[in-house]
Amino acid sequence: MANGKPPRLAFGVAAFLIYAFMYVPIAVLVGFSFQESRVLSWPIEAWSLRWYAALFENRQLLEALVNSLQVATACVVVTSLVGVPLALALRHFDHRFVALLERTILMPLIVPPLITGLAILLILNRAGIQLSLATIILGQSVVWMPIVVTQVYARLRSLDKELEHASMDLGANRLQTFFHVTLPSIRTSVVGSALLVFTLSFDELPVTFFLTGSENTLPMFIWSMLRIGITPEINAIASLTVLASILLTLAGIRLLLKKDKVR
Amino acid sequence: MTEASGAQRTRRFARPSLTTLVCGLAALVYVAVFIAYPYAHVGVFSFWEKDLYSIRPAFILDNYARIVERPLYLHVIGNSLRIAAFVTLISAVLGYTLAMFLERYAGRWKTLLFFLLIVPLWTSFLLRAYVWKIILGRNGLISGILGQFGIQPDDIGFMLYSEVSIVIALVYIFVPFVAIPVFAALEKIPPSYREASADLGARPFQTFLDVVFPLTVPSLLAGSTIVFCLSFGDFITPALLGGSDNIMIANIIIGQFGAAFDWPFGSALAIVVLATVMLVVTTAAWIGNRVAEGR
Numbered sequence: 001m002a003n004g005k006p007p008r009l010a011f012g013v014a015a016f017l018i019y020a021f022m023y024v025p026i027a028v029l030v031g032f033s034f035q036e037s038r039v040l041s042w043p044i045e046a047w048s049l050r051w052y053a054a055l056f057e058n059r060q061l062l063e064a065l066v067n068s069l070q071v072a073t074a075c076v077v078v079t080s081l082v083g084v085p086l087a088l089a090l091r092h093f094d095h096r097f098v099a100l101l102e103r104t105i106l107m108p109l110i111v112p113p114l115i116t117g118l119a120i121l122l123i124l125n126r127a128g129i130q131l132s133l134a135t136i137i138l139g140q141s142v143v144w145m146p147i148v149v150t151q152v153y154a155r156l157r158s159l160d161k162e163l164e165h166a167s168m169d170l171g172a173n174r175l176q177t178f179f180h181v182t183l184p185s186i187r188t189s190v191v192g193s194a195l196l197v198f199t200l201s202f203d204e205l206p207v208t209f210f211l212t213g214s215e216n217t218l219p220m221f222i223w224s225m226l227r228i229g230i231t232p233e234i235n236a237i238a239s240l241t242v243l244a245s246i247l248l249t250l251a252g253i254r255l256l257l258k259k260d261k262v263r
Numbered sequence: 264m265t266e267a268s269g270a271q272r273t274r275r276f277a278r279p280s281l282t283t284l285v286c287g288l289a290a291l292v293y294v295a296v297f298i299a300y301p302y303a304h305v306g307v308f309s310f311w312e313k314d315l316y317s318i319r320p321a322f323i324l325d326n327y328a329r330i331v332e333r334p335l336y337l338h339v340i341g342n343s344l345r346i347a348a349f350v351t352l353i354s355a356v357l358g359y360t361l362a363m364f365l366e367r368y369a370g371r372w373k374t375l376l377f378f379l380l381i382v383p384l385w386t387s388f389l390l391r392a393y394v395w396k397i398i399l400g401r402n403g404l405i406s407g408i409l410g411q412f413g414i415q416p417d418d419i420g421f422m423l424y425s426e427v428s429i430v431i432a433l434v435y436i437f438v439p440f441v442a443i444p445v446f447a448a449l450e451k452i453p454p455s456y457r458e459a460s461a462d463l464g465a466r467p468f469q470t471f472l473d474v475v476f477p478l479t480v481p482s483l484l485a486g487s488t489i490v491f492c493l494s495f496g497d498f499i500t501p502a503l504l505g506g507s508d509n510i511m512i513a514n515i516i517i518g519q520f521g522a523a524f525d526w527p528f529g530s531a532l533a534i535v536v537l538a539t540v541m542l543v544v545t546t547a548a549w550i551g552n553r554v555a556e557g558r
Contacts, residue, residue, distance in 0.1 A: 007467075008367075008368050011360065011363060011364040011367070011368050012364065012368060014360050014361075014364065015360070015361055015364035015365070015368075015369075015376075018357050018360065018361050018438065019361075019376070019379065021357075021435065021438075022379075022380075022383055022435065022438065022439075023379070025391070025394040025395065025398060025435065026383075026394070028394060028397060028398055028404055029390070029393075029394045029397065032397055039402065040397055040400075040402060040403070041402055041407055042403075042404050042407025042408060042410075043407065043411075082293065085286050085289070086286070086289075086290045086293070088283075088286060089283055089286030089287045089289075089290050090290070092283045092287070093287060101290060101291075101294060104294050104298055104299065105294060105298065107298055107302070108298065109489075110488070110489060110492050110493075110540060110544060111302075111492070111496070111537060111540055112492060112493055112495065112496020112497065112513065112536060112540070113496075114496060114498060114513055114516065114517065115302075115305070115496060115533050115536055115537055116301070116302075118305065118516070118520060118529065118530075118533060119301035119302050119304065119305045119533075120297075120301050121520070122301065122304050122305060122308055122526070122530070123300060123301050123304055126304070138297075142297045142298065142301075174282070196385060199385050199386075200385060203386065203387035203388065203389065203390075205387075205388065205389045205499060206498065206499070209517070210520065219387065219389050222389060222390075222393075223389065226393060226396075226503065230393075230396060230397065230400070234393070235397070238387075238390045238393065238394075241386075241387055241390060242386050242387065242390060245385060245386040245387065246382050246386065248385075249381065249382050249384075249385040249386070250378070250382070252385070253378065253381055253382075
């Protein structure tokens with residue numbers, strides 16, 4: 001079979017190079033954040049933590065950070081409150097109807113996000129709604145909704161309906177069945193997709209770009225800093241952001257891959 | 264509890280209840296108001312008219328005529344299509360290689376390496392594009408390292424602020440989009456398929472071509488489609504890494520909604536992007552179905 005030495009070696013080398021391609025840049029990003037001089041240049045001559053210290057004195061940056069945390073939290077709340085019932089409802093409908101609905105709900109994930117952003121800008125503008133953090137939350141929720149719906153719906157499909165039937169047979173009403181049987185079975189997919197939505201929302205730029213009023217989010221702030229020029233300060237924020245994303249993602253993925261156990 | 268009422272409850276659960284109907288209706292309203300209506304409205308807007316400082320409802324084709332008549336816009340659309348095609352092709356090859364390695368040869372490292380594949384997918388797009396500015400930029404890492412060997416930035420000018428740097432950054436961002444679904448498809452193929460093919464005398468490469476590859480085509484297509492659509496409509500990477508000649512269609516759209524303040528024309532360009540995306544998605548789905556049926 002194909003387990004011979006030459007293909008194994010060739011694939012091993014190729015995979016090593018591709019992983020290097022994926023991870024060396026992150027190392028570079030973090031490395032330059034510890035550089036003393038203001039101008040990024042190689043080789044790094046002196047190391048320092050001054051750019052991290054500078055972050056904590058940057059008022060605008062801290063405000064943007066707080067705004068981003070608010071937006072991400074609100075997006076999690078909105079997508080969970082709308083997305084989970086949506087997934088639950090999908091289960092009870094005809095296959096073709098579900099397929100059509102699913103495809104439409106998925107659209108914002110495939111359409112380049114800036115199109116979704118400007119589309120929502122246009123309807124907000126028509127409705128005479130001022131841009132603010134709330135409009136960012138609306139736009140991002142539309143974009144991240146498919147993640148919650150598809151993750152929860154996938155979990156629901158693998159859930160044995162007999163369990164819910166048994167619960168009803170044993171005298172539980174619909175609400176009790178939901179809270180004692182259905183919800184525990186989909187819990188990890190709900191929490192997992194919530195974590196991913198939080199991470200994605202925290203980093204989102206293209207949709208936010210169109211829907212930002214006077215208050216910036218962190219990616220918008222970084223974007224405006226980048227227009228002026230690149231500095232180790234950006235690398236310091238970037239390193240912290242990437243670190244936070246990695247931690248949240250690991251937690252989220254673990255939950256999504258875990259098999260739920262029904263109590 | 265009697266058996267009859269148990270069965271009744273079961274039936275009651277299986278039948279859509281009032282709550283489910285309400286949820287379903289809410290789902291429809293959600294899709295109509297927040298997805299269908301906004302996208303459709305972009306279409307309507309693309310026929311509107313821009314006066315000096317105001318935008319008027321109308322039904323004119325001027326915005327589309329402008330796209331076709333001015334060489335600039337066709338040139339930029341061509342740029343975007345070419346960049347998206349290169350990115351898709353390279354990401355597909357690299358992603359497929361990675362998926363095959365993970366499935367066949369990663370052994371006990373499989374779980375860890377799979378995690379390493381997913382993590383970048385969820386980290387900031389902006390920062391992953393930005394990092395290439397540090398690496399490929401005029402005073403960046405590569406020109407710094409080469410400078411130590413006496414090579415001037417001008418000698419490697421093709422890599423800085425060019426189409427090449429945009430493609431590199433986008434491939435960097437999108438490799439996992441192909442690798443993950445292909446890996447999932449490879450994992451689903453029962454070992455017996457390969458064994459049967461080998462028993463019938465097929466060489467490993469032939470088995471791959473005739474048995475394994477066709478089974479991964481739908482996932483490969485799904486991943487590649489997303490890569491194509493998202494890179495076609497990206498404005499961040501060209502803004503950070505492109506030269507003045509490398510702008511993509513999304514940059515022009517943003518200009519129309521910003522300084523140019525020509526929303527109807529921006530909408531017409533957005534419709535071009537939407538139509539391209541729909542065409543690619545539909546074609547990919549059609550090819551996927553053909554391959555699935557052909558087997």
